[in-house]
Amino acid sequence: MRIEIQDLHFSYPGGVEALKGVSLVVNTGEKVAIVGQNGAGKTTLVKHLNGLLLPTKGTVRIGDWDTKDYPVARLSSRVGYVFQNPDEQLFNKTVYQEVAFGPRNLGYPAEKVAELVKNAMALTELTGKENVNPYDLMPTWRKMVAMASILAMDTPIVVLDEPTTGQDAASIERIAHCVQVLHQQGKTVITITHDVDFCAENFERIIVMGGGRILLDGPAIEVLAQEEILATTYVEPPQLTRLGNRLDFPHPVRNEEEFLDMYRQLHRQRDRA
Amino acid sequence: MAMIDVQDLTYTYPATDSPALKNVSLKVEEGEFVAIIGANGAGKSTLCYTIAGFIPHFFAGTLNGKVEVAGIESQHSTLQELVLNVGLVFQNPFNQISGAKFTVYEEIAFGLENLGIPREEMIKRVDKVMALTGITDLAKRSPYALSGGQQQRVALASILVMEPKILVLDEPTSQLDPIGTREVFQVIKEMSNRGMTVVMAEHKVEWIAEFTDKVIALSRGEVLLQGPPAEVLTSPLLPQHGIGISRYTAVARRAREENLWPAALPLPVTLDDAVAGFVGGLENAH
Numbered sequence: 014m015r016i017e018i019q020d021l022h023f024s025y026p027g028g029v030e031a032l033k034g035v036s037l038v039v040n041t042g043e044k045v046a047i048v049g050q051n052g053a054g055k056t057t058l059v060k061h062l063n064g065l066l067l068p069t070k071g072t073v074r075i076g077d078w079d080t081k082d083y084p085v086a087r088l089s090s091r092v093g094y095v096f097q098n099p100d101e102q103l104f105n106k107t108v109y110q111e112v113a114f115g116p117r118n119l120g121y122p123a124e125k126v127a128e129l130v131k132n133a134m135a136l137t138e139l140t141g142k143e144n145v146n147p148y149d150l151m152p153t154w155r156k157m158v159a160m161a162s163i164l165a166m167d168t169p170i171v172v173l174d175e176p177t178t179g180q181d182a183a184s185i186e187r188i189a190h191c192v193q194v195l196h197q198q199g200k201t202v203i204t205i206t207h208d209v210d211f212c213a214e215n216f217e218r219i220i221v222m223g224g225g226r227i228l229l230d231g232p233a234i235e236v237l238a239q240e241e242i243l244a245t246t247y248v249e250p251p252q253l254t255r256l257g258n259r260l261d262f263p264h265p266v267r268n269e270e271e272f273l274d275m276y277r278q279l280h281r282q283r284d285r286a
Numbered sequence: 287m288a289m290i291d292v293q294d295l296t297y298t299y300p301a302t303d304s305p306a307l308k309n310v311s312l313k314v315e316e317g318e319f320v321a322i323i324g325a326n327g328a329g330k331s332t333l334c335y336t337i338a339g340f341i342p343h344f345f346a347g348t349l350n351g352k353v354e355v356a357g358i359e360s361q362h363s364t365l366q367e368l369v370l371n372v373g374l375v376f377q378n379p380f381n382q383i384s385g386a387k388f389t390v391y392e393e394i395a396f397g398l399e400n401l402g403i404p405r406e407e408m409i410k411r412v413d414k415v416m417a418l419t420g421i422t423d424l425a426k427r428s429p430y431a432l433s434g435g436q437q438q439r440v441a442l443a444s445i446l447v448m449e450p451k452i453l454v455l456d457e458p459t460s461q462l463d464p465i466g467t468r469e470v471f472q473v474i475k476e477m478s479n480r481g482m483t484v485v486m487a488e489h490k491v492e493w494i495a496e497f498t499d500k501v502i503a504l505s506r507g508e509v510l511l512q513g514p515p516a517e518v519l520t521s522p523l524l525p526q527h528g529i530g531i532s533r534y535t536a537v538a539r540r541a542r543e544e545n546l547w548p549a550a551l552p553l554p555v556t557l558d559d560a561v562a563g564f565v566g567g568l569e570n571a572h
Contacts, residue, residue, distance in 0.1 A: 027431075050463045051435035097434065097461075098378070153326040175434075179377065179460040181325040181489065182530035207463045210533060247465035252492070252533040252557065259561045260568075269537050273544075276564065280546055283568050 014041055014076045014091060014169040014201065016062065021071035023057055031057040033225040034071070039203065041169070044196055046212040046233070047205045049222035050247035055205040056097075058222070059172050062203070063092040075170065090119050093168040097175040099152070099159035108134075108150075108158050109143040115166040126165075133165035136191055153184045160191060171195055173204040177211050189215050213237055213251040213267040221246060238265035287357070289452055289483040290314040290337055295351035297332065297341060306332040308507040310351075314485060314500075316451075319478040321494040321515070322487045324504035325528035330487035331377060333504065334456045336360075337485055339368035356451050370401075373450035377457045377487075379437035382444065383429045390432070390440055391416070391425040397448045411447050418473055419443040434461035442470065446477070453477060455486040459493075471497045491519050491532045495555035503529060520553040534560035541567065 016039040023032040031054045039045055047055050060066040061073045064085045073080045075091050093115075096102045105111035112133055116126045134140050137157040142150070147158045156176075163171060176188045192215050195202050206212060212219055212233060219236040221229040223246030229236045237243070237250045240258065249255065250265075257266040257275065266272045295310040307329045314320050322330050335341045342349045343365040353360045356371040376382045387393040391412065398408045416422045419439045424432065429440055438461050445453065453474070459467040467490065475497050478484045488494055494501060494515055501518040503511040505527040511518045518524075522539075524531050534554045541547040546567050554560040 051433050051461075051466055056433075098380075100378075151327050175461070179326075179457055179489070181528055182525070183528050184326060185530070207461075247463045249464045253537060255557055256534065256537075256560050256564070259557070260564055269533070269540065272537055273540060276541065276546060276567075277544075279568060 015039070015074075016170065016201070017072075017074040018058075018061070019072045019074075021058070021061065021068050021073060023061070023066060023069045025057075031225055035225075035227055037220070037227065037230070039201060041201060042196070042199050043201055043218055044192065044216045045201075045203045045218045045220060046216035047203065047220045047222060048207065048209060048212060048246075048248050049228075053222040053246055054225040055222055056174060057225075059094070059174065059203060059205055062088075062170065062172055063094050064088040065094070086118075089115075089166065089168070091168055092170045092172060093163035093166050094172045095160050095163045095174060095176065097178060099147075099155040102159045102162070103147045103155060106146055107144050108139060108147055108161075111147055111158055112139075112161045112165050115162055119166055129165045129167055130161075133161040136164060136194055137161040138187055153180055156180065156184065157187065160188070164191070164195070168200070170201045170203070173202070173206075175206055176204055177206060177208045185211065192216075207248075209237060209248060210251045210253075213254065221248060234265055234267050237267065287316065288313040288354075289316045289318075289356055290485065291352070291354040292337070293352040295336065295349070295353060297336060297350075298348045299332075299345065300347045302347075304507075306507050307336065310504075310507075310509055312502055312509065312512060314483055316483055317478060317481045318500060319475060319484045319498045320486070320500045320502060321498040322485065322502050322504060323489065323491065323494065323518075323524075323529055324487075324510075327506075328504040328527075328529075329507040330504060331456050332507075334374065334454050334485065334487050337452070338372045338374035338454045339363075339365050340374065343368070369448075371450060372452045372454060373445035373448050375442050375445050375453070375455040375458050377460065379434070379441040379461075382441035383437065388428060389426050390421060390429055393429045393440060394444045394447050397444060401448070411449075415443045415447040418476075419446065420469055435463065435466050438462060439466075439470070442473075446473075450482070452483045452485070455484070455488075457487055457489065459488070459490065467493060489530060491530065492534070492556055495519055495532070503527070505529070516552060516555060519555045532556070538563060 018037040021032050021035040024030045049055055064080045112130045113126055116129045137160050139157055139161055147155055177185050192202050219233045237254050253272045254265050254267055262275050266275055292312045295307055296305050297307045298305040324330050339360045384396050395408055395412050419442055421439045459470050471493050498515055501515045503518055520535050532555045538547050538553045548566040551563050554563050
């Protein structure tokens with residue numbers, strides 16, 4: 014499902030203008046990461062996708078719906094939003110009820126709800142924890158419950174707000190796996206994050222925001238190599254990209270394989286010389 | 287004298303069977319900056335709470351062993367006495383903010399008000415700490431109308447203003463961008479240089495390598511490793527225990543297996559060390 018944002022402006026009550034004219038198209042099935050310093054407007058932008066915020070000026074379209082014309086409850090059938098802090102999202106007594114809440118409210122029949130819940134729990138590795146109270150789980154697993162409760166709604170668009178914050182290596186891998194599976198299912202995945210390494214390894218398109226505007230938008234590898242522009246919004250390129258840049262690699266790299274391929278090549282060239 | 291002296295500490299939360307910390311022993315000297323790493327659930331937060339006295343004074347449960355902080359044995363004292371010596375910055379700033387104050391400025395002064403610090407002194411200290419943590423321009427905002435990163439700075443300021451001898455921080459930069467993270471690490475390092483003892487639970491290993499004096503790695507409630515950052519953070523044990531390592535360390539380890547990394551050099555944690563090693567590796571190629 015296509016997202017089309019035109020000249021979006023947004024001011025919070027009290028006058029802070031958080032978005033100053035953002036235009037953007039995201040096509041069905043894209044994996045998009047939005048990066049930028051604290052206060053750049055990332056969260057404000059994505060809260061427009063499910064109508065939590067409405068434009069002060071400009072339009073946001075989700076498929077053929079203008080978000081101004083549809084309540085959040087309807088928009089949530091198209092856009093699932095996983096909050097940064099799971100505790101802002103969880104309120105049911107068991108993991109099962111929590112995960113089933115969304116699809117039930119979207120009006121799916123009981124068998125379909127059961128199937129959606131089962132799949133979402135399997136994907137987030139929560140199977141077996143159905144009857145546990147979410148607040149008896151560690152924060153890492155509460156995050157997975159929050160993810161599962163959105164995945165179970167089977168929305169064509171999924172928004173992940175800072176998914177890797179405070180997560181350990183295993184949990185980050187689990188989240189990366191979810192992104193991969195959603196992508197294979199043809200869904201659009203949008204994340205906002207400070208974790209550029211996670212972006213580089215899992216997202217194809219990167220949008221850099223600063224001061225309420227889009228500064229850069231393009232393929233991950235090209236965007237993340239722009240050290241100077243990134244610095245203006247306090248973003249550093251991924252670690253291995255920076256390392257490659259410092260070693261004068263002829264083009265930017267974004268993961269271990271690409272780094273080692275390039276380094277082996279340079280090594281062989283030196284050997285011959 | 288060790289500012290923090292933990293001996294054979296075992297602690298079990300109420301209504302749970304297995305201990306969250308098992309036979310933990312560690313010492314932190316005055317002015318040292320120590321990082322605690324570990325997978326989620328390894329006991330990092332529990333250790334922070336214990337050093338800060340929230341265990342056993344706020345969370346009940348069963349505590350065995352000795353926890354001595356600034357010369358006070360925490361089991362045999364009160365939280366009030368400990369608070370004068372130890373400040374704890376929570377992982378989620380939402381848990382820190384008092385809810386009793388309408389502006390950031392008042393929020394930061396709140397702790398000092400409770401200690402009965404004279405007004406003039408209070409103003410001086412609040413102004414200083416707000417400048418230090420980069421939040422001077424937020425003074426009149428509501429603590430609840432801030433971004434996660436801004437709230438984390440307010441939470442840090444509200445503890446620093448108390449000038450504790452020991453500062454305990456539970457992932458204080460989790461919601462900050464890289465520049466914000468650097469600023470916070472610099473402020474904390476500066477405090478440590480001035481003699482404050484610092485213990486910080488943190489996942490970001492490159493920052494730990496750059497700023498801290500010592501690293502304690504926890505796994506399933508036990509101390510897995512403790513020592514200098516460059517040693518602990520490059521240990522092959524970390525990935526086996528679910529602890530993230532720097533991408534520089536990971537890629538250099540693979541390069542070393544192919545003899546592309548200089549044999550004499552330890553594995554890197556930081557960018558500068560990685561650059562030095564990989565440049566060296568190319569120069570050795572013949």
